[in-house]
Amino acid sequence: MRIAVGQGSCGIAAGAAKVCAALQEQLPPNVKLGTVGCIGMCWLEPIVDIYDDDNTLLHRLVRVRPEDAARILKWTQDGEDFNIMDLIIGKDDAQFLTQQTRIALRNCGLIDPESIESALAAGGYSAVGRILSADSGMTPEEVIECIKVSGLAGRGGAGFPTWFKWNAARQSPGNEKYLICNADEGDPGAFMDRAVIESDPHTLIEGMLIGAYAIGAQEAIVYVRAEYPLAIRRLEHAIEEARAAGYIGKNIMGSDFSCEFRIKAGAGAFVCGEETALIESLQGQRGMPRLKPPFPAEAGYWNQPSNINNVETFANVAWIINNGGEAFAAMGTADSKGTKVFALTGKIRRGGLVEIPMGMTLRQVIFDIGGGIRDGKAFKAVQMGGPSGGCIPAELLDTVIDYKKLAATGAIMGSGGMVVMDADTCMVSMAKFFLDFTAKESCGKCVHCRIGTKRLQEILTRIVEGNGRAGDIELLEELCLAVRDGALCGLGQTAPNPVLSTLRYFRDEFEAHIRDKQCPAHSCTALLRYGIDADTCRGCTLCAKKCPVSAISGTAKNAHRIDPDICVRCGACYAVCKFGAVRKL
DSSP, rough: EEEEOOSSSHHHHHHHHHHHHHHHHHHHHTTTTEEEEOOSSSGGSSSSEEEEETTOOOEESSSOGGGGGGHHHHHHOOOOOGGGTTTTHHHHHHHHHHOOOSSSSTTTTTTTTTTTHHHHTTTTTTHHHHHHOTOOOHHHHHHHHHHHHOOOOOOTTTOBBBHHHHHHHHHHHOOOEEEEEEEOOOOOOOHHHHHHHHHHHHHHHHHHHHHHHHHTSSSSEEEETTTTHHHHHHHHHHHHHHHHSSBBBBGGGSHHHHHBEEEEOOOOOGGGGGGHHHHHHHSSSSOOOSSSOOOOOSOOOOGGGGEEHHHHHHHHHHHHHHHOOHHHSSSOOOSSSSSSEEEEEEBBSOOOEEETTTTOOHHHIIIIIIIGGGGGOOEEEEEGGGGGGGEEGGTTTTOBHHHHOOOHHOOOTTEEEEEETTOOOOOOHHHHHHHHHHHHHOOSSHHHHHHHHHHHHHHHHHTTTTTTOOTTHHHHHHHHHHHHHHHHSSHHHTTTTHHHHHHHHHHHHIIIIIIIITTTOOOOOOOOOEEEEEEEEEEEOOOHHHHHHEEEETTTTTOOOEEETTTOOOOHHHOSSSSEEEEEE
């Protein structure tokens, strides 16, 4: 029997390491204990899986605590389910995985990320063996053709055909070429790339090896955020394991193909997600975008032909080689092939990682897989594509997920962030949040982005603070278009998207903030007022006792009153009222 504890970053943060230590202390000799990565069910962490000797999953236990270790291990000896019934995953939560199609995440949460033997048992490096086989191998051109047939597009946000980039780099003259993985995942609420590296680093290495073979590169570099220490540590370990096994280095698997790997930890600049800024950072310079052309395929790292794809893109490659481009292309829509990984976050019941075929609707992902909105509240919008994306309202929930359909709404696919918002979310504040982010992350190279995002941020701040003026909406629209059309790189060009999309679908909220000095979501503190409903108030005096500024008056068993001139809108009275008498106005 084998016990596997999910120890991705989310699991460890929830206490998985302590659970594992408690199990280890009491482990019977006939039970093996191991580590796996993130299965994607982040809201249920820590997760413990129990397998029999044939590697069949017997039970998935959720929200496990260190004090549960004794009864879990007792079950492994006597098999009495009633000892752990409260820990076994429920049927509704289990459907989170059954409705997915996993390719990039196929091994995440199932294998030991720190064991190449575990990766090999799951088919790791078989695709590299296929293309390098002396008898039935594939030429670089045949590999590129297979990727072309698959329709795989870059999963980092732009959705550019992967085969085209590979082919351009291969055809560029020069003996020194580089393959680069962009693991600089910086979108708020996005953690797809981190989960792949932490949970299945050998899939990334294998995909990069195939890409390096296709373009003729002998050096592969992973540019990863320094804020991902666990991912970096596991990837370093995987690279050393792969090198020792002969999958990295000279004459890989006895072939003429040689490739070395190294990792570059980025300093956390969001702009380095743009490929030319990433290259500048790799070269030891400040991460700022270059003018294009020339494109990296012609003159990239050290002015040599270079190819850049993100983690998820590479994670699909080995599966495509093993199963054929046609199998991947059979999934998805006419314009968007295969699957896509999304990070479901925000006001959703089941937050985590999902991988679904292109062509599902937002409603299916958010309500069928994600379980809908927490606390029974109404769905309001979903932010797609992070700071570069836009908000999609409830009336467009049946939008099909593919690149063109999402772009038509004013949002983008992006790297896969999906931030769900309920009725309590202020859309003006949401637009301000993303503008705050992009204004701070602007590298400052071009005036439109450096100054334009700052001006947008100032206007939005003024509106949410109750100081909005007539004409602010029109000024926002004018500035957004100027920044979008004049910025040098994708950061500035897409920074206005959250503002434009919220203005498009939630213009009435902007008008309420400016004209009526009210926040319809009762979210903006400066516009919030509290009152007490005299018919509901029982005169329990609890609100008056909790008020830090003595703004509430009244006697016991009689209705109380809030003095708006004294109230500091801290919300303490609202939080403690047991009768719903305190209202947001």
